[in-house]
Amino acid sequence: MRQRQLSARDMLRGDLEGEELERYVEERVVMTNFEKLLGWARSNSIFPLTFGLACCAIEAPISLVTARYDLARFGAEALRASPRQADMIILSGRVSIKMAPVVRRLYDQMLEPKWAISMGACSSSGGMFANYAVVQGADKFMPIDLHIPGCPPRPEAVLYGFTKLQRKIQGNPDQGWRTRYDAHGSEEWARGGPRSEPSAEATDAYQRARELIGA
Amino acid sequence: MPDAPGLELIRGQIEQEHPGAALDSGFEHGRASLSIDPAHVLAVLGWLRDAPGQGYAFLSSLHVADYLPAQPRFAVHYELLNRDRVERIRVKALLEDVSPAGGAVGGPAPEDASATAGSGGSPAATGPAGGALPEIDSCVSLFPTAEFQEREAFDFFGIVFKGHPNLTRILLPDDYVGWPQRRDFPVGGEPVTFTYNERDYG
Amino acid sequence: MAEAAPGLTEDRTTEVMTVNIGPHHPATHGVLRLVADLEGEVVRDLRPVIGYVHTGIEKSCEDKSYWKVIPFVERMDYVSYFFQMEAFCGAVERLIELEIPPRAKYLRTIFLELNRIHSHLVWLGTTALDLGAISMLWYCFRDRDRILDLFEMAAGQRMHTRYFQVGGVIEDIPLGFEAKLREFVRDMPVRVGQYQALLDRNEVFLSRTKGTGVVSRERLLELGVTGPLLRAAGEPWDLRKAFDYLAYPEMDFKIPVGTVGDNYDRYRVRVAEMVESTRIVEQALDGLPEGPFIADDRKYVLPPRSELSTSMESLIHHFKLVTEGYRVGPGEIYYAIESPRGELGCFVLADGSAKPARVHFRDPSFVNLQAFRDMSVDGYVADMIVSLGMLDPILGGVDR
Numbered sequence: 001m002r003q004r005q006l007s008a009r010d011m012l013r014g015d016l017e018g019e020e021l022e023r024y025v026e027e028r029v030v031m032t033n034f035e036k037l038l039g040w041a042r043s044n045s046i047f048p049l050t051f052g053l054a055c056c057a058i059e060a061p062i063s064l065v066t067a068r069y070d071l072a073r074f075g076a077e078a079l080r081a082s083p084r085q086a087d088m089i090i091l092s093g094r095v096s097i098k099m100a101p102v103v104r105r106l107y108d109q110m111l112e113p114k115w116a117i118s119m120g121a122c123s124s125s126g127g128m129f130a131n132y133a134v135v136q137g138a139d140k141f142m143p144i145d146l147h148i149p150g151c152p153p154r155p156e157a158v159l160y161g162f163t164k165l166q167r168k169i170q171g172n173p174d175q176g177w178r179t180r181y182d183a184h185g186s187e188e189w190a191r192g193g194p195r196s197e198p199s200a201e202a203t204d205a206y207q208r209a210r211e212l213i214g215a
Numbered sequence: 216m217p218d219a220p221g222l223e224l225i226r227g228q229i230e231q232e233h234p235g236a237a238l239d240s241g242f243e244h245g246r247a248s249l250s251i252d253p254a255h256v257l258a259v260l261g262w263l264r265d266a267p268g269q270g271y272a273f274l275s276s277l278h279v280a281d282y283l284p285a286q287p288r289f290a291v292h293y294e295l296l297n298r299d300r301v302e303r304i305r306v307k308a309l310l311e312d313v314s315p316a317g318g319a320v321g322g323p324a325p326e327d328a329s330a331t332a333g334s335g336g337s338p339a340a341t342g343p344a345g346g347a348l349p350e351i352d353s354c355v356s357l358f359p360t361a362e363f364q365e366r367e368a369f370d371f372f373g374i375v376f377k378g379h380p381n382l383t384r385i386l387l388p389d390d391y392v393g394w395p396q397r398r399d400f401p402v403g404g405e406p407v408t409f410t411y412n413e414r415d416y417g
Numbered sequence: 418m419a420e421a422a423p424g425l426t427e428d429r430t431t432e433v434m435t436v437n438i439g440p441h442h443p444a445t446h447g448v449l450r451l452v453a454d455l456e457g458e459v460v461r462d463l464r465p466v467i468g469y470v471h472t473g474i475e476k477s478c479e480d481k482s483y484w485k486v487i488p489f490v491e492r493m494d495y496v497s498y499f500f501q502m503e504a505f506c507g508a509v510e511r512l513i514e515l516e517i518p519p520r521a522k523y524l525r526t527i528f529l530e531l532n533r534i535h536s537h538l539v540w541l542g543t544t545a546l547d548l549g550a551i552s553m554l555w556y557c558f559r560d561r562d563r564i565l566d567l568f569e570m571a572a573g574q575r576m577h578t579r580y581f582q583v584g585g586v587i588e589d590i591p592l593g594f595e596a597k598l599r600e601f602v603r604d605m606p607v608r609v610g611q612y613q614a615l616l617d618r619n620e621v622f623l624s625r626t627k628g629t630g631v632v633s634r635e636r637l638l639e640l641g642v643t644g645p646l647l648r649a650a651g652e653p654w655d656l657r658k659a660f661d662y663l664a665y666p667e668m669d670f671k672i673p674v675g676t677v678g679d680n681y682d683r684y685r686v687r688v689a690e691m692v693e694s695t696r697i698v699e700q701a702l703d704g705l706p707e708g709p710f711i712a713d714d715r716k717y718v719l720p721p722r723s724e725l726s727t728s729m730e731s732l733i734h735h736f737k738l739v740t741e742g743y744r745v746g747p748g749e750i751y752y753a754i755e756s757p758r759g760e761l762g763c764f765v766l767a768d769g770s771a772k773p774a775r776v777h778f779r780d781p782s783f784v785n786l787q788a789f790r791d792m793s794v795d796g797y798v799a800d801m802i803v804s805l806g807m808l809d810p811i812l813g814g815v816d817r
């Protein structure tokens with residue numbers, strides 16, 4: 001710390017030369033490529049849409065922007081009411097069949113790039129309501145980037161999901177865990193989406209599992 | 216709640232004023248319940264509200280119960296409350312299911328005291344399969360609070376309230392077909408996909 | 418109300434425009450859609466369109482055994498979840514004629530009143546936000562988080578705790594709960610005083626709420642409106658005092674009643690109710706009796722886990738209750754309690770099997786919404802927003 005102060009003082013005096021100058025510049029300038037910078041900027045300045053459907057709405061967005069679980073520290077303080085000005089929609093609550101077209105319209109009205117978080121069990125998969133009136137997962141009618149489980153999820157869980165979305169926006173969807181846990185060969189969903197075929201190892205594993213349970 | 220003798224007294228008085236209205240009275244779990252003929256619903260409710268000494272002027276709740284497979288199938292419940300004496304009384308108007316296509320278990324089309332077939336003025340008086348819907352007089356004129364609640368009963372059970380100012384679906388989408396809360400309507404939903412059956416459902 | 422401003426011709430002020438407000442709108446407190454006929458800024462007619470969060474809860478309940486119904490009905494009016502649990506459990510207990518022990522009554526009362534404070538705090542925060550007093554949201558939710566901490570301490574979940582069961586409560590309160598609750602009870606009146614200092618005599622708040630949204634007491638009674646709306650209009654009707662249930666007969670509390678019935682009275686009534694609820698919690702905590710927290714009848718109540726390894730009978734009861742559930746003999750009942758929004762009634766029709774044949778909730782917001790038209794017609798659009806906030810509808814309860 002003291003060293004940096006001294007070299008800064010030298011810099012100001014015009015005393016740094018050659019190698020010292022190069023080291024000085026390297027320490028202070030952030031080198032990156034434009035996509036990364038853009039991803040970083042986008043993820044830290046998300047404008048969520050003020051959209052609450054049911055119980056999860058009390059936990060987020062309302063409880064999430066309040067002082068204890070502050071969303072503003074992640075840069076997402078500016079909640080916009082109009083979908084034209086927002087870039088993230090948090091589906092907080094059960095999506096009923098009457099509301100589904102409305103949500104789809106809202107999502108369509110948002111401008112690219114946009115992200116959707118499905119918060120809670122009800123919007124991820126219908127939740128506990130397996131009946132005629134609830135759409136069994138918002139995936140059925142709109143693309144969702146992130147699902148957060150819970151009924152309702154704790155605000156901390158939503159914040160964790162939010163940080164995961166930030167990593168995703170920065171271009172790092174799995175945050176490096178495949179490398180960390182050597183988990184290659186199990187990414188059948190990520191490769192081509194839900195309808196893609198599983199990898200060869202995964203197919204074998206599934207087959208063996210099915211034989212075991214006699215299905 | 217009016218106790219059991221009080222209930223019998225009420226029933227007797229109703230019998231005097233509107234003969235044939237009161238079909239049954241019961242007192243269970245500390246609650247008084249009066250079953251009436253749906254044709255006299257306005258008369259009985261009006262009497263309970265206005266007759267001196269009764270004063271059940273507050274309609275707490277209007278809801279329908281489906282007693283399938285028992286007949287009569289539907290009962291419109293009116294939960295009345297006398298705020299001065301703090302007493303509740305329940306009035307049940309028993310309705311038959313009129314449509315031949317409506318799931319009434321094994322019965323010939325029963326003679327129905329309530330439905331006046333082909334009465335004009337009520338929208339959507341025929342069910343989705345073309346069968347008729349059970350009808351009863353709307354009590355919005357007596358209790359304006361019933362407006363939304365009767366719409367809900369129509370929405371879920373298909374019971375037509377004659378004289379209701381705006382009998383349309385309230386909670387379900389306007390183009391929904393079916394009466395979901397009848398007992399013979401399936402709950403719906405989708406089967407949960409596990410690994411062993413995911414290929415069946417894509 | 419609709420006087421033409423000088424210079425405007427007759428035509429321009431008499432055109433009626435139909436405007437759609439919602440279902441996605443920052444100030445509709447949920448997914449409420451309003452179709453308003455506006456003449457300039459004056460509301461001429463208002464038609465609420467609801468059903469956007471209709472979840473078919475009542476139908477789902479017919480498919481589940483009685484104890485599985487409890488988490489379903491909790492999620493109707495999602496801010497006052499303990500009240501729905503109490504309405505359902507109380508109805509079933511009256512059907513099977515099961516007495517709950519006194520400790521359970523007191524615990525239920527404590528949690529119900531805490532939930533009432535919680536609901537009023539959410540109401541105050543969001544309504545003040547609609548009116549522009551944005552900082553109130555942060556203060557109210559700060560206190561709301563304290564209440565949720567208490568819920569989490571007792572039940573493990575912040576919201577939708579599934580804490581009440583038929584027969585009592587599912588678990589006793591842990592050590593340290595009482596101390597934390599006493600701290601809360603001590604601080605709450607001071608906090609409410611701070612909120613009142615912010616809003617009570619605030620000129621903007623007064624000019625927006627005084628004299629707006631007035632509906633007469635008789636009209637409210639005709640429309641079936643109950644709760645703080647009715648009390649603000651001058652009718653001292655509260656089900657906690659009218660009917661004896663739980664530990665309320667032993668509590669000493671007042672019912673705040675307004676005079677005019679405008680939006681300002683509704684605000685004052687609810688804030689005063691918060692203070693009264695704090696008093697009830699304190700009294701209940703002082704008088705909390707020792708004893709079992711759930712009834713003893715093994716036909717309906719799970720035996721304690723410690724007994725399962727020693728008693729065969731307990732094991733059989735446990736097995737029966739968890740797999741099939743308890744059967745409730747044929748009968749029907751309507752049981753109503755006072756929720757933060759009014760009369761919350763639960764109708765249960767039992768047919769002798771382990772699943773209810775019909776569960777219907779008379780939700781106060783659903784019925785109170787009928788008064789919204791009367792409150793807003795012939796007033797300005799801005800007053801309509803204030804009235805909607807003071808009406809305090811929770812769309813989960815309206816739509817079920």
